[in-house]
Amino acid sequence: MDTVIEKQTEAPLSAEDSAALIDRLARxxxxxxxxxxxxxxxxKADALRAAAAALRDHAGDILAANARDIAAGEERGLSGAMLDRLRLDEDRLEGIAAAVENVADLPDPVGQVIDRSERPNGLQFARVRVPVGVIGIIYESRxxxxxxxxxxxxRAGNAALLRGGSEAVHSxxxxxKALAEGLAKGGVPEGAVQLIPTQDRAAVGAMLKAAGLIDMIxxxxxxxxxxxxxxxxRVPVLAHLDGINHTFVHASADKTMAEDIVLNAKLRRTGVCGAMETLLIDRNYPDAAGVVxxxxxxxxxxxxxxxxxxxxERVKPADDEDWDTEYLEAIASVAIVDGMDAALDHIAAHSSGHTDAxxxxxxxxxxTFLNNVDSAIVMANASSQFADGGEFGLGAEIGIATGRLHARGPVALEGLTTYKWQVRGSGQTRP
Amino acid sequence: MDTVIEKQTEAPLSAEDSAALIDRLARxxxxxxxxxxxxxxxxKADALRAAAAALRDHAGDILAANARDIAAGEERGLSGAMLDRLRLDEDRLEGIAAAVENVADLPDPVGQVIDRSERPNGLQFARVRVPVGVIGIIYESRxxxxxxxxxxxxRAGNAALLRGGSEAVHSxxxxxKALAEGLAKGGVPEGAVQLIPTQDRAAVGAMLKAAGLIDMIxxxxxxxxxxxxxxxxRVPVLAHLDGINHTFVHASADKTMAEDIVLNAKLRRTGVCGAMETLLIDRNYPDAAGVVxxxxxxxxxxxxxxxxxxxxERVKPADDEDWDTEYLEAIASVAIVDGMDAALDHIAAHSSGHTDAxxxxxxxxxxTFLNNVDSAIVMANASSQFADGGEFGLGAEIGIATGRLHARGPVALEGLTTYKWQVRGSGQTRP
Structure with missing residues (x-):
């Protein structure tokens, strides 16, 4: 196995610069x-099932490669949290294979008809979902x-160009390699999934500039x-930068529900992007002290x-920065607001547009809240920690987007498609 | 009227640089x-009707302003075609006002529910259309x-920042001014439609870089x-660069239909983006000479x-460039291809992704053709000159997009919206 990996490390770099490398891989x-x-x-579903089987078949190789990354990470002094994100074991690897099968089971969005119409001249219009094209994924240690x-x-008919973090290079x-082997058995061409074979940061820059060759990052x-x-x-990006999420406890909130939701939204897992960071309490809510x-x-x-x-007395003073901070730990900022309008104003000023409740x-x-808060996800009477494609019933997610175009909130298969117009005529010419 | 126009010309520029100006207007x-x-x-519909009325009320002012632009254009030696694009008269102005009323009559996409679902835990999900936000329009002489x-x-709840061409500055x-007056009567706030008050090209550059302030250009x-x-x-752009559109006459094509469609697609109007530029004829089509x-x-x-x-004998030789040229005049490139696969290959190599038929x-x-050609619009048995939002039944269009994300083909009101997720719960916390 080591031989193969070393070969992959050396192989395609030669004198090629990053832009030429990305150009070649993207083509x-x-x-x-x-x-x-x-x-x-x-x-496509069968090919993905073959890929899951190949992941299981090559478990030994994958775990050995992971052990090399872990050893290198320990030597480089990576934090415990980073090593944990990096580490694979049999259970985690089985989880990865099962997730691949789960995606194979999801309905294929490609070919779905979004809508149809017919014009008085007899022209028939249909908008049909098609793959986006080539998608670049740039990720870190997992x-x-x-x-x-x-x-x-x-699953949605796209090619993937993967650029993982250097800590996880062998994994x-x-x-x-296992994925490629399985996908090939299922008839997916070799170039459909490619791992960028260099850790040079310039390769990331070249991916980001490959407009026209890469369709989405x-x-x-x-x-x-x-x-x-x-x-x-210069390529369109689907992402969120921050999850500065608010939960507004309205004057009419049920006390038990408010306390359960706030606790869950903040503390179930503090490091996830859907975690609450700021609690807004209506001045007329009767037990603000209770929830705090x-x-x-x-x-x-x-x-x-x-x-x-x-x-x-345990509440510390918040400064201006706190209202714009994504803590991602067991810290919450709390403001008492004068009713709905003040809550909406605070959220408009400070939300990162991810999930507000x-x-x-x-x-x-x-x-009023659901209609006027302009975030990708707006929730009522539920914990913002539900901000996740799986919890939304999407089966999986490639990420959560806070941009305003194409796809917002949890993005799964549909967000990896676009559409084209099919027009069927019977000889119509335009007058 | 002249006084007002001169005041607008001078007013907001002072020492402000372009970036600061765009920042202020976008906020x-x-x-x-x-x-x-x-x-x-x-x-919104009523405000637009008031705007149409104001356009009619101010017809004299608008036509006088237009006359100034025409005079200046003649002095600068603008071409006849450019002067024609620039010129307004009573009929054209009535057409503009009627178009505003037409848009007022279109269904409002904002608030439409795209889909709903419910999860086993009782959480209810709805995707609801919302405006994109602030849209920058950069245009030339019309x-x-x-x-x-x-x-x-x-109409779709967006603010517009308009940057028109210097030839049409007074118009x-x-x-x-007329629009703003009408919209204000209808309760639309002043900043919702703003004309950038400078012809400095740096203002365009500042608009293009105003990511986070302008949502779409x-x-x-x-x-x-x-x-x-x-x-x-750096702001997402909705546009098409070229309309290098193909019409493929298949071996099975009806002779009369093929000739009618080809003639219409090329020659109805040669300067529109939906015009055919390249004709592909199947080698087995029996009368290639007839259509040529x-x-x-x-x-x-x-x-x-x-x-x-x-x-x-009148056919001239095409060189390599011809297959990638948008003539926009009475010139067509013609290739004889070996069946469907060769046609699909030619289109994949040379189409600009606008409209292929x-x-x-x-x-x-x-x-096979409709499924495998990956352009924004794919047509069968109809002239590519139908590539137009009005002909698609969209009522109007802001443009035709050949990019792969958000909206493709003719873009009208729906393309000026995005969506948010509304999640309704009854106290759910995430386990």
Whole structure:
């Protein structure tokens, strides 16, 4: 196995610069994608099942490659959290293979008719879903992304160009090799899933500039990666930078529901993008102290505005920055607001457009909030931690997007398609 | 009237640089857009009807302003075609006002539910259309774009930042002034439609870079404008650069239908983006000479490959560039191809992804073509000159997009919206 990996490391680099490398790989991907686009639902699903089987067949190779990455990571002094994201074991690898099968089971969006119409002259119009094309995935240390992202792309007829993090280089290569073997058995052309064979950062730059060759970039990783991608990309990017998410406890909120939702939204997992960062409490909500006490008693640091600080002596003062901070840990900012309008204003000023929620018994308040908050996901009486493609019933997600075009919120297979217009006539010419 | 126009010319420039100017106008637009987003269908429609009335009320001012532009254009030696694009008269102005009313009559896409679902835990999901936000329109000499584009934006709840060409500066200001007056009567806030008050080209550059402030740019004009916008923009662009459109006459095509469609597709109007530029004829189509003769007899220059040149002595030789050229005049390139696969290959290699068509009686050939050509619009047995939002039943169009994301083909109101997820719960927390 080592021999193969070393060969892959050396092989394609030669004197080629990053732009030429990406150009070559992307053209290969485009050609492969044309074949993929013409494969049927069942053919693509079978190929993905073969890829899952190949992941299981090569478990030994993949885990050995992962052990090399882990050893190198320990030597480089990676944090425990980073090593954990990097680490594979038999259970995690089985999870990756099962996820590939899960995607194979999802309905194929390609060929779905979005709508049809007919004009008085007899022309018949249909908008039909087609793959986006070539999708670049730029990610960090989690090797499962190699399989997850490639699988979602292929399911919807797209070619994937994968650029993983250097910490996971051996794991990614081993996973990619197994995937490629399985997909090839299923008739998917070789170029449909390609791992960029260099860790040179210039290759990322070349991907970001490959407009016309790469159709969409999905960055998966921390804020600095996403920020770089959004800043440099000339290719459209599907991503979110921040999840500065608000939960607004309305005056009409049920006390138990409010406390359960706030606790869950903040603390179920503090490191996920759907976690609540700011709690807004209506001045007329009768037990603001109760909900703040719940957070504090659960060892959540609370940083409050002046009114919030009066609720509990453990509340620390919030400064201006707190309202624009994604903590991703057990810290919440809390503001007491004067009713719906003030809550909407605060959210409009500070939300990152990811997921904002209201807790309210008043149905009008719920609808006002859902209609007026302009985030990708707006929720009523539920925890913002549900912000996830699986929880939305999409089966999986390639990411969550806070941009305003193409696809918003959790993006799964449909977001990896676009459409074309099919027009059927019987000899019509335009007068 | 002149006084007002001069005041507008001088007013807001001061020492402000382009970036600061665009920043200020875009922020004003964003605030106005929030109000617009909360206006009802009927309120927006009524405001647009008031704008149409104001255009009619100010017809004298607008035509006088236009006369100034025409005089200046004649002095600068603008071509007859450019002067014609620039010129307004009572009929054309009435057409502009009627078009505004037509848009008011179109169904409002905002608030439409795209789909709904419910999860086993009781969470209810709905995807609801919302406005895109602030849309920048960059256009050239046609003053009607000022009204057309602004109107479509407002109908779908978007603010418009308009940057028209210097040739039409007085016309645009007069139209914008009338529009603003009418919209204000209907309760649309002042910032919802703004004409950039400078002809400095740096203002265009600043618009293109205003990511986060402007949500989408729509260029309306010639190829050099669109190319500049696509090259420089950091804001998503909805556009097409070229309409290198093919019509493929299949072996099974009906002779009369093929000749009618080819003639119409090439010659009805040669300067529109949906015009055919390249004719592909199946080697087994029985009367290739007939269709080429029709074009030649209609004074269309034909540039052919070797086989096409044998059909008629008037056919000139095509060189490599011809297959990638958008003539926009009475010239067609003609290639004889070996059946469907060769036609698909030629189109994949040379199409600009705008509108490609087949003429065929064979239903399988039609479906193969419609499924395998990856252009924004694929047509069977109809003239590619139908590539137009009005002909598609969309009521109007802001442009035709050949990009792969968000919206493709003719883009009307729906393409000026995006969606958000509304999630309704009853206290759900995530396990």
């Amino acid at each position: 290969k991907a485009r050609n492969a994608q044309k074949v993929l686009a013409s494969m049927s639902d069942a053919e 090797p499962n992304v190699t399989a997850d992202a490639a699988t979602l792309c292929v 990614n290569r081993a996973i990619n 999905v960055p998966r990783g921390g804020k600095s990666l996403v920020a770089r991608v959004q800043e440099e990309a 006490k719940k957070l504090l008693d659960a060892d959540c640091e609370v940083r409050g505005d002046e009114a919030a600080r009066k609720l509990d 209201i807790v309210a018994s008043d149905a009008d308040a719920v609808e | 004003k637009a964003r605030n106005a857009q929030k109000v617009l987003a909360s206006m009802s269908d009927a309120e 003053p009607n774009v000022t009204a057309d584009a602004a109107t479509l934006c407002v 645009n200001r007069a139209i914008n 729509v260029p309306r004009g010639g190829k050099s404008l669109v190319a500049r916008v696509q090259e420089e923009a 003769k029709k074009l030649l007899d209609a004074d269309c220059e034909v540039r052919g490959d070797e086989a096409a040149r044998k059909l008629d 087949i003429v065929a009686s064979d239903a399988d050939a039609v479906e």
